[in-house]
Amino acid sequence: MRLSKELKLPSISMTGFETPLSTEELAIQNSVHLFAKNVLRPLGQELDKLSAEEVIAPGSPYYSVFAEAAKLGLDSSLLEQLPPEMAVRVESLIGEEMGWGDPGLAISLAAAGFPLEMARAVGNQELMDLCAGKIGCWMITHPNKGSDVTTYDVQRDWAKGAPGNKGNMLATVGKDEIVINGQCSAWVSNGAVAQVALGYLGADYGDGYFAEDGRPNGVAAIIPLDLPGVSKGKPLRKIGQRSLPQGEIYFDNVKIPKRFAVALKDEYYGNHTSAWSYAGTHMGQTFTGVARAAFEMALQYVHERKQGGDLLINHQLTRFRIGDMLRRVELCRGVARRSLAYARMTPEGHAYATASAKVTITQEAMKVVDEAMQLYGGAGTSLEYPIEKLFRDTRAALIEDGENNLLTMRLGFLAQQLYAEGWAQN
CATH class of the missing domain: 1.20.58 (Methane Monooxygenase Hydroxylase; Chain G, domain 1)
Known part of the structure; x- marks a missing residue:
């Protein structure tokens, strides 16, 4: 036990109740x-x-x-x-x-x-040189294969007797060359401006698009977007995150060397879950920051606005609401860091585990932003205050990088799979 000899306020930093930083x-x-x-x-x-x-x-x-x-x-x-x-x-x-x-x-x-x-x-210097200094994007969602990209276990997690969803971005993988046709969805971040893409495509290696169990074959590759046959649609019009350009990318017999692949048939799904897990950790940290921004805006506002003859912060209910928001920001930060540590340091991570953290963080962030907007009262709905932008930006996060209800269902499915392997049966 550490004892203090006098009553003092706690140590606090930009990131809340933080252990000392170097x-x-x-x-x-x-x-x-x-x-x-x-x-x-x-x-x-x-x-x-x-x-x-x-x-x-x-x-x-x-x-x-x-x-x-x-x-x-x-x-x-x-x-x-x-x-x-x-x-x-x-x-x-x-x-x-x-x-x-x-x-x-x-x-x-x-x-x-x-x-x-x-x-x-993957340690590919040629691809490193190809990507250096360019705006990249991650093409993983297809117009007809949104949440279906998260299906790994076709036999237990798919309609019986039906093959999996091979999607709309398709590749024919030959001996030395990959030919790409189709399109990614409009939700690809940076899709409207990207110069190079990390793409995840349904693939035919000469034996069809599906394995014997119905799971789609795939290929992951680095794709330059200045090649013949590449075109882009209009940038997506959105209610929030308008500073993030999103949009479709189309492929018409686009040819890349096979050496541009970062994961072929047998390595595809392992690479897929690793990439998704990596991306999900960024969502957690980002929307912890959003929750903190909303909290700080509300904290400032209640120290300026008066009601009932006194500042809002001097009302007991306001203090409760501010305290509840701060608690949720700390919750976001704790979950985000634990998820990040798990993804970076555990021997075998999994995208479903990382994705579940993204669900917790974005939903808690949404509660913080919503309460901050409520504390602003009518002013919160005005375009003159930045809180309404955070509300629009955060609402999108409950859907992007995996819709939250579906991701929670995937976590439940992962629990079922782990239980079958003996987990939680002590």
């Missing part, structure tokens, strides 16, 4: 916070007022975010130099600050580097 961690946190405050938040608010077409137009301020982010000098190579526990904490601090600034831009920056991170993970 000098290096504080320096990184402060630099990213300033970037989020001075670049991401004002830029996100500016882009929110533009049309989807204006956001991606040549000369749009959107493109400035990449050069500004590059000045931070933060990438996976930095994290690799740190002890594992510290690397997780630093990655969490960075992600939270980015989300605090603007969730749409935070997701755009993360998606932009996804193909490069995959190239690094």
Whole structure:
């Protein structure tokens, strides 16, 4: 037991009731916070007022975010130099600050580097060079294969007697070449602006699109988007995260070398779940930052607004509501970091486990943002206050990167699978 000799307020930091951070961690946190405050938040608010077409137009301020982010000098190579526990904490601090600034831009920056991170993970220098300095995207959802991409166990998790869903992005894999046809969905982050993609496609290796059990065959590959046969649809018009350009990408007999594949037939689903798990951890940190931003906005407002002859914060009910919001922000942070640590450090992670954390965090963030908006009263619905933007931005998070109810169902299915292997039977 640690004893105090006098009554003092608790230690507190930007990230709440934080264990002491090292000098290096504080320096990184402060630099990213300033970037989020001075670049991401004002830029996100500016882009929110533009049309989807204006956001991606040549000369749009959107493109400035990449050069500004590059000045931070933060990438996976930095994290690799740190002890594992510290690397997780630093990655969490960075992600939270980015989300605090603007969730749409935070997701755009993360998606932009996804193909490069995959190239690094498989150790392919040619693909690293191909992706370096380019805006990337992650093509995994198809127009007719949205949540179906999360189906791994066809025999127990699919309609009896029916083959799985091979999707709309299809590849024919030959000896030296892959030919791609079809399209990804409109929800691909950075799809409207990407120069290179990490794509997950249904694949025919010469024996059809399905394995004997009906599960679709697949291929994961790095795909340059300046090749003949590649075209893009209009950018998606959305209610929230308008700073994140999304849209379809079409393929008409697009040919890439087979060596651009990062996972072929037998490795496809293992790579698939690893990529999804990696992406899900970013969602957790990002929307922890969003929850914190909403809480801080509400905390400031209740110290300025008077009702009943006194500041809102001096009313007992307001204090309860502020306390409840702070509790939920801390819950988001705890779950986000535990999920991140599990994904980065456990011998065998799983996307269903990471995805379930994304559900908890985004739903708690939505509650915080909703309560913050309620504390603003009528002013919260006004476009003059930033809280309504956070409300729109966060609502999308309950669907993106996997719809929350479906992901919770997948977690229940995972519990069923683990129980069959002897888990929780002690």
